[in-house]
Amino acid sequence: MKSKRTPYFLLIIISFHVVFLFFSCTPNRVLPIAIPTPADNPITDAKVDLGRQLFFDKRLSINNSVSCATCHNPKFAMTDRLPISKGVYGRVAFRNAPSILNAGFLKTMMFDGHVPSLEMQAIVPLQDHAEMGHDLRVLIPKLRGIASYQTAAREIFNRDFDAFVLTRSLAAFERTLVSFQSKFDLYLAGESDALTKSQKRGWALFSGALNCVSCHPPPFFTSYEVANNGLYQVYGKDEGRFRIHNDSSDIGKFKIPSLRNVELTFPYMHDGSMTTIDDVLNHYMQGGKHHKNQDKRIRAFLLSSQDRQDIKTFLNSLTDTSFINTIYGGKSIVFPSF
Ligand code: HEC
Ligand code: HEC
Structure with a gap:
């Protein structure tokens, strides 16, 4: 047992070290690490502006009723507060909309963890x-016909508005959506008063006895892997990553979601089946539903009511609404009430 635990412990120490190192280099404490950016899509202000306009533009959907922001709404930390998202004509989508804050750091996208870049993801x-129910062969001429988009495409990319311009701009904008200014970040940066006593106890449980940290480690609060967290004994119509390669060891494996802003991103899980953090804690306390692929790290535990409270207040210390400023381009805006 002891030797098994050591790597996690080391991992935590290393993560802390990395975070401290980067925070100490960045005076405004905004980013723990640089946003990975593909060589063929450098971030520029003009491109991000174009991406932002496209992100909020309902004309990107077949009947001009749905934008990316319909399901990734800044008010709800880039989610939609629905168990399963709704698209054009009230059609019910496949899954719960994940937050796309810090999506620039994802190694693979989607709950199946199979789409390799933000540029490619945008087409889905x-x-x-x-x-959004569109067809790029119809959508591109439609957007090219909008003078401001065509002008921006010529100025920024030196070409007519096309799928390249659309996906590059959306991805560049998404890479600016970062969230690293929570109370917990201040704490990691050395402000020990940034967390209350209860939050510190919650962090100790999360990173210690309960070992949540092995799948949801700081600074991103996800390890970027896929895992079966024992949500179901039998997975119904959505078997997770299994649908990509038909490999039975993938049944019930889903991308481990980040827990940043988790206070704002309910309902939870790929199917929105849990409404509150209490529901989630009850699930983990029972040690999962014991699917054969269930990860060994999911094990039953007991929580006192104080422990439960401490974990919840700790999770709330991951809330950070500073991204709102970025989303609206630093312009003066009316802050949505959360
Ligand atoms: C109808 C709701 C809806 C709309 C509109 C929508 N999304 Fe999503 N988005 C989702 C859902 C649901 C998922 C999860 C899909 C999955 O895992 O199969 C998702 C996943 C993503 C992801 C991957 C995040 C992750 O953590 O893996 C990104 C990035 C993203 N969307 C960006 C966009 C962009 C850009 C647009 C506009 C072009 C957009 N979305 C429009 C609902 C929506
Ligand atoms: C073996 C890896 C693993 C461990 C350990 C683990 N989780 Fe998770 N967690 C996941 C996966 C995978 C999901 C997504 C499952 C899905 O969408 O069906 C998830 C989802 C969640 C969610 C929902 C997030 C959202 O936005 O939908 C919360 C909250 C959460 N976990 C908290 C915890 C806590 C608290 C612990 C410790 C008691 C913990 N997790 C331990 C893998 C893990």
């Missing part, structure tokens, strides 16, 4: 029948 919702 645009053409998904239940999401």
Whole structure:
């Protein structure tokens, strides 16, 4: 047992070290690490502006009723507060909309963890029948016909508005959506008063006895792997990553979601089946539903009512609404009430 635990412990120490190192280099404590950016899509202000306009533009959907922001709404930390998202004509999509804050750091996208880049990901919702219902062959001429988009494409990319311009701009904008200014970040940066006593106890449980940290480690609060967290004994119509390679060891494996802003991103899990953090804690306390692929790290535990309270207050210390400023381009805006 002891030797098994050591790597996690080391991992935590290393993560702390890395975070401290980077925070000490960045005076405004905004980013723990640089946003990975592909060589063929450098971030520029003009491109991000174009991406932002496209992200909020309902004309990207077949009947001009749904934008990316419909399901990734800044008010709800880039989610939609629905168990399962709704797209054009009220069609019900496949899954719960994940927050796309810090999506620039994802190694693979989607709950199946199979789409390799933000540039490629953008095409999926645009053409998904239940999401935006469009067809790039129709959408591109439509957007090229909008003078401001065509002008921006010429100025920024030196070409007519096309799928390249659309996906590069959306991805560049998404890479600016970062969230690292929570109370917990201040604490990691050395402000020990940033967390209350209860939050510190919650962090100790999360990173210690309960070992949540092995799948949800700081600074991102996800290890970027896929895992079966024992949500079901029998997975119904959505078997997770299994649908990509038909490999039975993938049944019930889903991308481990980040827990940043988890206070704002309910309902939880790929199917929105849990409404509150209490529901989630009850699930983990029971040690999962024992699917054969259930990860060994999911094990039953007991929580006193004080422990439960401490974990919840700790999770709330991951809330950070500073991204709102970025989303609206630092312009003066009316802050949505959360
Ligand atoms: C109808 C709701 C809806 C719309 C509209 C929508 N999305 Fe999503 N988005 C989702 C859902 C649901 C998922 C999860 C899909 C999955 O895992 O199969 C998702 C996943 C993502 C992801 C991957 C996040 C992760 O953690 O893996 C990104 C990035 C993303 N969307 C960006 C966009 C962009 C850009 C647009 C506009 C072009 C957009 N979305 C439009 C619902 C929506
Ligand atoms: C073996 C890896 C693993 C461990 C350990 C683990 N989780 Fe998770 N967690 C996941 C996966 C995978 C999901 C997503 C499952 C899904 O979507 O069906 C998830 C989802 C969640 C969610 C929902 C997030 C959202 O936005 O939908 C919360 C909250 C959560 N976990 C908290 C915890 C806590 C608290 C612990 C410790 C008691 C913990 N997790 C331990 C893998 C893990």
